[in-house]
Amino acid sequence: MRLPLLALLARGPAHGYELKQDLEQLLGSAYPQPNVGQIYVTLGRLEKSGLIEGEEVEQTGRPNKKIYRLTDAGREAVSVWFQKPEDEPRVRDEFFMKLALAPQTGLADQIALINKQRRQYLNTMRNLSKLAAAEGRDNRIAHLLIEGAMLHLQADLDWLERCQEELEELE
């Protein structure tokens, strides 16, 4: 949550609730809604580490709100974030371990494991399709996020298919 918040503040000062709403609008309903408490805690930490600074603004009849702005160090942190490529997505290593170890244990069948895993992915895929259908057509960022998740799942399903082809031959 740290860097997305810093990146939002690179546009200009904002308060915590605004940041939550901006993030929700940008990423759409597919993305787990950011918890407002978590956002305030993160903002507090960012302020403590000197990446942002907050200024209390008085409001008539309501509690003060705190407007945050990015410091030079914060701007630098966002630049570094954009410069660095991210790690590759993780392989489903826990499932792979089950698949690799199942025959030796006599406690699970590899094909049954694959079938169970496939059902799980297909159900998630179905949920993603539903989310995509419910998301407004013009929110391109949200659609790209969902499509990315679907393509990852598609790759996982293709890999399960490979496992099944390979292991069924052995049977």
Next chain:
Amino acid sequence: MSDVRAPVLLRAEGLVKTHHGEGAPAHAVRGVDLTVTRGEFVAITGPSGAGKSTLLHLLGGLQRPDEGSIRLDGRCTDSYSEARWAEERRSGIGIVFQFFNLVSNLSVADNVELPALLAGRSPKQARAEREALLAELGLQGKERSMPGELSGGEQQRVALARALVNHPPLLLADEPAGSLDSKGTREVMRLLSRFHQRGQSIVLVTHDARLASAADRVISFFDGRIVDDAELDGTTPSRGPGISGVLELRD
């Protein structure tokens, strides 16, 4: 698997089909039992060469099984002649294919109206059906186009209109998005879902899991056999991160 109260639309038992080509015989379908109830949307997935298209062709009478039996709406088809199957495909079963199979020298309107006329509709009825379907599929203004002038996605929508013009109880779709880009794939998926929601029974063969996930039930087909048959209820077991895990952006 499915609701026991829903009437059975298609029941296949013990289907076997072996292709005898140049090399060793290919056992495309090796003993398949399959029941589809009315209103169900079933996807059959599996690697290429698993025999899933052959299975669909058997269900539509495009190929005949070496062994086994198919009942459609309670009628046994085992003694059907080619002509009787052709009749079935005009009114009882609609089919869409990967490469659309439109008649290239007929206009879009004629491609859609032809099966209606062959089924004995009046030209006026055929025209009304065609107009309604093309409008529904977002193809207004394309009536006079020739198939070759349309994009792949548009041609597949015409093929869908043609398949549905006689309101067949069953729609068979063989890799309907197999030659489309990702936008065309989404479009096909949306349309199949829409027709399904109105009660259309669909059997879809695809290697694309995204497309398959539009179905209520996914059958995994390997090496000529059904290896898994799963109802998709759209829920994931609570122990897993499921959808939010896939979408989680890391801190």
